[in-house]
Amino acid sequence: MHVVVNAAMSADGKLSTRERTQLAISGEPDFERVDRLRAESDAVAVGVGTVLADDPSLTVKSSSLRANRVDAGRAVNPARIVADSRARTPADAIVLDDAAETYVLVSEAAPVERRSALAERGATLVTAGEERVDLLRAFATLQDEGLEAVMVEGGGELIFSLFDTGLVDELSVFVGPQIVGGREAPTLADGEGFVEAFPTLSLSDVEQVGDGVVLTWTVDR
Ligand SMILES: NC(=O)C1=CN([C@@H]2O[C@H](COP(=O)(O)OP(=O)(O)OC[C@H]3O[C@@H](n4cnc5c(N)ncnc54)[C@H](OP(=O)(O)O)[C@@H]3O)[C@@H](O)[C@H]2O)C=CC1
Ligand SMILES: Nc1nc(O)c(N)c(N[C@@H]2O[C@H](COP(=O)(O)O)[C@@H](O)[C@H]2O)n1
Numbered sequence: 001m002h003v004v005v006n007a008a009m010s011a012d013g014k015l016s017t018r019e020r021t022q023l024a025i026s027g028e029p030d031f032e033r034v035d036r037l038r039a040e041s042d043a044v045a046v047g048v049g050t051v052l053a054d055d056p057s058l059t060v061k062s063s064s065l066r067a068n069r070v071d072a073g074r075a076v077n078p079a080r081i082v083a084d085s086r087a088r089t090p091a092d093a094i095v096l097d098d099a100a101e102t103y104v105l106v107s108e109a110a111p112v113e114r115r116s117a118l119a120e121r122g123a124t125l126v127t128a129g130e131e132r133v134d135l136l137r138a139f140a141t142l143q144d145e146g147l148e149a150v151m152v153e154g155g156g157e158l159i160f161s162l163f164d165t166g167l168v169d170e171l172s173v174f175v176g177p178q179i180v181g182g183r184e185a186p187t188l189a190d191g192e193g194f195v196e197a198f199p200t201l202s203l204s205d206v207e208q209v210g211d212g213v214v215l216t217w218t219v220d221r
Contacts (some may be wrong), residue, residue, distance in 0.1 A: 001143045003167050005152045005159055006037055008174040008212075009188050015155055018182035022054040025176040029210040031061070034153075037172075038078055039065035041151040043103070043142065045081035046095075047158035048088050049186075057094045058153070079103060079147060083158050085132045087114035089123075096121040103145075105138040107131055135165050160191030163199045168219050171201060176212040 008025040009015055016023040026034075038044055044058040059077045060066050066076050077100035082089055087110035089095065095102050096118070104118050107129040115125055128137035142150070152162060162168050173188065201217035208214075 001139060001148055001150060002169050003150045003152060003162065004037065004170040004172065005162065005168050006034060006172045007154045007159065007188055008176060010176055010178045010180040012179045012181060013187045014180035014182065015186040015188060017180055018184040020053050020186060026174040026212060027210045030174045030212065033209060033214065035061050035065060037151055039069060040149060041078045042147040042149045043079040043081050045083065045150055045152045047155055048082055048084035049157055050155045051082055051089050051093050051095055055094050057099065059099050075100065081105065081142065083133045083135065086110050087118055089118060091117045091121055096123055098122065103142060105133045107133050135161055135167060139167055156186040156188060156190035160189040163189060164191065170216065170218050172214055172216040174209060174212050174214050
């Protein structure tokens with residue numbers, strides 16, 4: 001499996017505001033780049049915090065990119081993955097529509113009625129971990145399901161955990177020209193934070209995109 005994290009952050013490293021509502025950091029040229037990345041992926045992953053905050057669709061927006069996928073014998077959209085220990089994804093969340101297959105990663109602690117509600121909406125549930133999703137085990141199951149190229153869009157809690165478990169191969173970040181501030185505002189990597197054994201990165205590309213810059217790194221092993 002190859003895991004790419006892609007996100008957009010302000011110049012001060014924030015993914016959104018302290019109110020945790022969706023913030024347009026990048027513009028059209030970056031959305032097109034993100035759309036291409038999605039189109040190349042077998043699946044697009046987010047944490048349930050992003051589902052609750054943004055209600056994203058995580059689908060490919062360009063009709064020609066969708067057509068290319070179908071011509072190549074792939075599903076019209078990549079699958080969607082939500083890390084959601086307690087199955088809090090609302091039954092009417094857009095990620096549960098029929099535009100793509102959706103995997104919800106849950107823990108043993110997910111209430112039965114919540115699991116049933118998601119299964120009724122067509123989600124495939126992957127159970128791994130007692131209280132919180134065990135990402136290593138869950139991603140191994142996803143790989144067994146044939147998902148090789150996985151793009152992770154956020155948010156900061158999920159991104160930190162993926163670095164913590166050593167699952168990330170590549171990181172690309174659009175850095176936009178604004179300061180958001182706020183000690184409670186989500187950053188690219190939140191969680192508990194590292195105090196030692198920091199994951200290190202090797203810069204592979206720098207590209208100006210619109211009024212920002214996209215930095216691409218590979219993760220050192
Ligand atoms: N600018 C950008 O590119 C992006 C911005 N965002 C923004 O980020 C914010 C949401 O980010 P954030 O609040 O960090 O939420 P996340 O999307 O990272 O979701 C975090 C939640 O995922 C669940 N989860 C399940 N298993 C794990 C695990 N092993 N490790 C970590 N989390 C796990 C947890 O909930 P539980 O314990 O219930 O399972 C956790 O609270 C929003 O404001 C959104 O707008 C989001 C994506 C991209
Ligand atoms: N690339 C990018 N730039 C921003 O400024 C953003 N706020 C985000 N957010 C991510 O995009 C998701 C929305 O996807 P849909 O348009 O609904 O398909 C959102 O949930 C974040 O993951 N990304």
